[in-house]
Amino acid sequence: MTVTDLSATQAVQFEDNRTGRSVETIKRAFADNLFYVQGKIPATASQNDYYMALAYTVRDRLLQRWLATAETCMQPQVKVVAYLSAEFLEGPHLGNNLINLGIYDEVKQAMTESGLDLDVLLEQEEEPGLGNGGLGRLVACYMDSLATQEIPAIGYGIRYDFGIFEQEICDGWQVEITNKWLKFGNPWEISRPEESVLIGFGGHTDTFTDSEERYHIRWVPHKVVKGIPYDTPILGYRVNTANTLRLWKAEAPESFEFDAFNVGNYYDAVNQKVVSESLTKVLYPDDEPIQGKQLRLEQQYFFVSCALQDMIRIHLATGKRLECFSEKFAVQLNGTHPSIGIAELMRLLVDEHHLDWNKAWDITQKTFAYTSHTLLPEALEKWSLSLFESLLPRHLEIIYEINQRFLDVLRLKYFNDGKKLSQLSLIDESGEKFVRMAHLACVGSHTVNGVAALQSNLLKQTVLQDFHELWPEKLTHVTNGVTPRRWMALSNPQLTDLISQKIGDRWITHLQDLKQLEPLAEDPTFRAAWQQVKRLKKQALAQRILDRTGITVNPDSMFDIQVKRIRECNRQHLNVLHIITLYNRLKQNSDLDLPERTFIFAGKAAPDNFLAKLIIKLITSVGDVVNNDPDIQDRIKVVFLPDFNVTNSQPVYPAADLSEQISTAGKEASGTGNMKLSLNGALTIGTLGGANVEIREAVGVENFFLFGLAVDEVVQIEAQGYSPREYCEHNPDLLLAMHRIESGFFSHGDRNLFRPLVDALLCHDPYLLCADYQSYIECQEQVSQAYLDPDHWVRMSILNTARVGYFSSDRSIREYAENIWHVPSIPIEMNYYTQDDTALFN
Numbered sequence: 001m002t003v004t005d006l007s008a009t010q011a012v013q014f015e016d017n018r019t020g021r022s023v024e025t026i027k028r029a030f031a032d033n034l035f036y037v038q039g040k041i042p043a044t045a046s047q048n049d050y051y052m053a054l055a056y057t058v059r060d061r062l063l064q065r066w067l068a069t070a071e072t073c074m075q076p077q078v079k080v081v082a083y084l085s086a087e088f089l090e091g092p093h094l095g096n097n098l099i100n101l102g103i104y105d106e107v108k109q110a111m112t113e114s115g116l117d118l119d120v121l122l123e124q125e126e127e128p129g130l131g132n133g134g135l136g137r138l139v140a141c142y143m144d145s146l147a148t149q150e151i152p153a154i155g156y157g158i159r160y161d162f163g164i165f166e167q168e169i170c171d172g173w174q175v176e177i178t179n180k181w182l183k184f185g186n187p188w189e190i191s192r193p194e195e196s197v198l199i200g201f202g203g204h205t206d207t208f209t210d211s212e213e214r215y216h217i218r219w220v221p222h223k224v225v226k227g228i229p230y231d232t233p234i235l236g237y238r239v240n241t242a243n244t245l246r247l248w249k250a251e252a253p254e255s256f257e258f259d260a261f262n263v264g265n266y267y268d269a270v271n272q273k274v275v276s277e278s279l280t281k282v283l284y285p286d287d288e289p290i291q292g293k294q295l296r297l298e299q300q301y302f303f304v305s306c307a308l309q310d311m312i313r314i315h316l317a318t319g320k321r322l323e324c325f326s327e328k329f330a331v332q333l334n335g336t337h338p339s340i341g342i343a344e345l346m347r348l349l350v351d352e353h354h355l356d357w358n359k360a361w362d363i364t365q366k367t368f369a370y371t372s373h374t375l376l377p378e379a380l381e382k383w384s385l386s387l388f389e390s391l392l393p394r395h396l397e398i399i400y401e402i403n404q405r406f407l408d409v410l411r412l413k414y415f416n417d418g419k420k421l422s423q424l425s426l427i428d429e430s431g432e433k434f435v436r437m438a439h440l441a442c443v444g445s446h447t448v449n450g451v452a453a454l455q456s457n458l459l460k461q462t463v464l465q466d467f468h469e470l471w472p473e474k475l476t477h478v479t480n481g482v483t484p485r486r487w488m489a490l491s492n493p494q495l496t497d498l499i500s501q502k503i504g505d506r507w508i509t510h511l512q513d514l515k516q517l518e519p520l521a522e523d524p525t526f527r528a529a530w531q532q533v534k535r536l537k538k539q540a541l542a543q544r545i546l547d548r549t550g551i552t553v554n555p556d557s558m559f560d561i562q563v564k565r566i567r568e569c570n571r572q573h574l575n576v577l578h579i580i581t582l583y584n585r586l587k588q589n590s591d592l593d594l595p596e597r598t599f600i601f602a603g604k605a606a607p608d609n610f611l612a613k614l615i616i617k618l619i620t621s622v623g624d625v626v627n628n629d630p631d632i633q634d635r636i637k638v639v640f641l642p643d644f645n646v647t648n649s650q651p652v653y654p655a656a657d658l659s660e661q662i663s664t665a666g667k668e669a670s671g672t673g674n675m676k677l678s679l680n681g682a683l684t685i686g687t688l689g690g691a692n693v694e695i696r697e698a699v700g701v702e703n704f705f706l707f708g709l710a711v712d713e714v715v716q717i718e719a720q721g722y723s724p725r726e727y728c729e730h731n732p733d734l735l736l737a738m739h740r741i742e743s744g745f746f747s748h749g750d751r752n753l754f755r756p757l758v759d760a761l762l763c764h765d766p767y768l769l770c771a772d773y774q775s776y777i778e779c780q781e782q783v784s785q786a787y788l789d790p791d792h793w794v795r796m797s798i799l800n801t802a803r804v805g806y807f808s809s810d811r812s813i814r815e816y817a818e819n820i821w822h823v824p825s826i827p828i829e830m831n832y833y834t835q836d837d838t839a840l841f842n
């Protein structure tokens, strides 16, 4: 029985008590779910019970669409995008689903009439923090756009028990708290244990000949783990497409427990179960070296094998042969984490389904495409051969075979240019031997893409130079984008309404329509309304800041915002050097004509990254002094907002006047925070790195504050031998700022506390803060001057929003769909299932 089997007459447009959209029906369904699902009555219900009941009420309204979309994916001629990512930083689902369903206002009213506050319920949701930052958030935006573009898709990933740690600030230091996001249950997911798969690890390989005298290789794993899928619907905006995010949890297979049980070793069996389940226990932080972290490689292989086995099951269920697998699935590798999938698909096709090697390789190459998110050679993932062999012995053999054939082709082209061959080889043999995952991804994919124009060009000149030379057509780029649903409609409803009043609301799915706002920059009434919205968002953020940090900030001051992971390359400490410089100047001359500024930071540091954590301590310590110095009279304030995640970021981006995008040019791939901020009318101060280059071109160079070395200058300085100390000694402002830190001025006289940071800057300064300092300070002076002319500032703000329509993830997804995946949109037909329709049970 499928949706499409329902005849037209049977398929009534059906909105029953359970799924109707009227306020009355929603109230009734909500009360039902509170009682029948949550098992509570209002007298005993907590806010969380109400949240859960509301989440089920909303999920009920997704199910028709979700099942219809799943049915469509099962049709033989429908091509499906499979997005493989070790991280999905989805953010809370409730608000987004209300927006996409178009029932936000009805639900708000239903809650009010039930004596509840929707905003309070929205705050109850524990967001699935299953990602570190940009990479995981990007794929979350892409899932939203895939559904909105009506492209059938499945996101495959890991259902970590503990997502990214929660951050608290104690005495100015970051403290990590385990993220128990599942503690109250997860109303958005449905587990499908009947679609579990088995995953092997370790062991050895052997060979055998089948009844038809064919030679085969067989992997005999030492350990087997079961993968259980948990599905979450991802609904598009005002369409019927509700795609699936399928996350895998590891468990022990039943057979395994039985074996141990039979030999009387019950406790060993239980222990084995615990060991198996630890596989998907925790998300790894992203900027620590992962080499040697066996569990991480196990996680990667685990979810990728689960995903590919699932795809093969779906494909075979449509009645098609494996030979045309690449017509059913377009598989996108989000970074190198899932790149083991190339060897795994080969193993499944050759060993398990007995296709011959060449055929299997042809299918594999036609199936995969790979997104490269990096520019830093040290971020390119590689695994030691010994670890790899002990965990995935069959895959290592397959990689050797792929490499052998690849090197044979290279020899025809480069003869015996040993250097070329060893640079391109899938195995790094320069010292201890490693498997190069990025090389596997490049060789096994039909397309490789960078994530911004500049980064793609740099890839061609640096980490992927040899591949570019070999296959110039393979390397392309798709500039990142962000979803206007979450990052505008949901988090900035006031600006959304203001814009829609003027140009209608088509822009929410056609972001380039924002261009129509351009002439309104000259309309004083519109400018006033624009300013009023910004002021409202700043007021709201000021209240949050007070609640969470106890610091009072002035919503009429300039909100200067840097929110992203805390790490040396993001140069939050350059921002701090500017703050200290301003402070020094104000101390010397309190008559300076400067606008009031509130510096707002947020972001997590990787738990093992000592310098990053020290940068947090520096920010909070400078804040303690500056915020409380009576000479400063609140003219500058410094705030560190704890626990930056999607939930906490949503009130921040709309409140920004100034967006700090100040990483060293050429060290950041793209950035997406920069896009969210400009979209919400912030002006950017930034370097010529990542997508800043394209943002600056789009908004107009006169509406962007550019500073710092360009990529070629960075390369040149690095090549010359860079001496940060020299820059410092020739710059009195910089010298004084450094001296303030070093002298213990911000650390109650303790001269050792920040020494590691100061030493790192004076001796190595790998991210060239000292070289960029002067340019940054001068640029900040221009920012201050510009802010003193509010009319001019608002004009620029409007033009930023009006001109960043290009950076919608809808545009990115259309480019992927047309140029890489070759998948069309398929509007989902809604033949409603009905509860009364007994045909359902035939």
Ligand SMILES: *Cc1c(COP(=O)(O)O)cnc(C)c1O
Residues within 6 Å of the ligand: 132, 133, 134, 137, 563, 564, 565, 644, 645, 646, 649, 670, 671, 672, 673, 674, 676
């Ligand atoms: C957008 C986003 C990021 C990425 O920000 P960048 O400034 O591009 O590094 C990281 N974390 C969260 C929670 C985000 O929403």
